Amino acid sequence: MSIDFEHVLGASPNPYVILDTDLVIVWMNDAYLRATMRGRGDLAGQKMFDAFPSEEGSESHQLLKSSLDRVLKTGEPDELALIRYDIENLDGSTDARYWSATHTPIHEGGQLRYILQHTVDVTEVEKLRQHKDAMGIFRRAKSVQDENRTLRDETRRLLALFHQAPGFTAVLMGTEHRFAMANEAYRELVGRADVVGRTVEEALPEVADQGFIEVLDNVYRTGEPYFGRREEVFLVPEGESESRSRFLNFVFQPVLDDDVVRGIIIQGNDVTDEVLSLERQQSLVNELNHRVKNTLAIVQGLAMQSFRTAETERGRVVFEARLRTLATAHNLLTEGFWGAAEVADVVRQSAQATARDALARIDFSGDLVRLPPQTAVSLAMIIHELCTNAMKYGALSNESGSIAIRWHVVENGAKALVFEWKEQGGPAVTPPERPGFGTRLISRGVSDRSTGSAEVAYEPDGLRFSMRAELEAA
Incomplete structure (x- = not known):
């Protein structure tokens, strides 16, 4: 009709x-x-x-x-x-x-x-x-x-x-994970303009092959979000045959309606450039670390050649110990890309390198404080000298002595690190007749006199070392 x-x-x-x-x-x-x-x-x-x-x-x-x-x-x-x-x-x-x-x-x-x-x-x-x-x-x-x-x-x-949002965003609906929306950043990331109306498996088969369908299924089933951190994803743009690697920070966030999952929001950022930059930086730091270690090995070889006689054997041992401490501090800093180092890490690793088995008799406690590289190296050398003296003459030279290491931050106009080393239970200690290099190093502290102070006290129950250093100045 x-x-x-x-x-x-x-x-x-x-x-x-x-x-x-x-x-x-x-x-x-x-x-x-x-x-x-x-x-x-x-x-x-x-x-x-x-x-x-x-x-x-x-x-x-x-x-x-x-x-x-x-x-x-x-x-x-x-x-x-x-x-x-x-x-x-x-x-x-x-x-x-x-x-x-x-x-x-x-x-x-x-x-x-x-x-x-x-x-x-x-x-x-x-x-x-x-x-x-x-x-x-x-x-x-x-x-x-x-x-x-x-x-x-x-x-x-x-x-x-x-x-127009700079981060990529897409909305998936239903158990099939069908695209309901996708912004320009998402389309540009995956290299496809026709994802809306299609399932993830249909639109992005290479993503399905990498196990992300199972991840989406789990988010839909449990209602728990999934966070990807610098996760490598391989994508094949439309019209191309080769996949390209991208590193992404993203979240699969469930969409709830009356406490029932109806879909999933995908939101994130492409951090490929950042990851590649960090990898290049790590490669450069590793190369620097390798070259510095080679230099230290050369210095150690020269020292062994220079300290051949019996009279200089003791000096060689001391020199090598200090060199090892310097190398330990260097390793700690390279792990952090030569950024700030935590006091706790500097103290523990320096003490362990010197005290070894006696480390169990050293108690560490302090605030979370980060030091710039030069200050961290100075503190590592001080800990080495204090541990060496304790092993020879102080609390670690017998079986009953112990050491308490404490540090904290004070603020009085400027932030300052207050550090204290206290020995007890060891033999009686007396000031050295003539201060050597180690004593002078300890007494100097980690900063000059205008921005800090250091004091060594030979008390009846054991040596006490206290130090104050302004963090901003350091």
């Missing part, structure tokens, strides 16, 4: 008019002619705003034009709950008229060709605004219209922000 829709609309008691994309009137039914008090020849072929003029900038003109423009821009229907649009009478006078209008797009071959306007004359209802109930109805209608317009505008803004 074939239906003549032009005949159906023409016979309808409701006013209908059809506009083309230039807003030219191409057809109208008899009900529309009666409502507007015009003849068919007066309207056909005229633009809407020429046939029914209104002052530009007026509310009537803006409301009608904005509604028609939205249909032309979005290809979606638009409604005007209430609009005042005055109509000229046959005698030339003008009546205030109120309308409710719906604008429906008509597509042909996938292109917007026409707009169907359905209008209802609600003038009489509008005049009932003098009644309290009617006033409330119209206020609510206008409020709904304003709210809908605001919601549409906000939705468009949010979608624009979503697509």
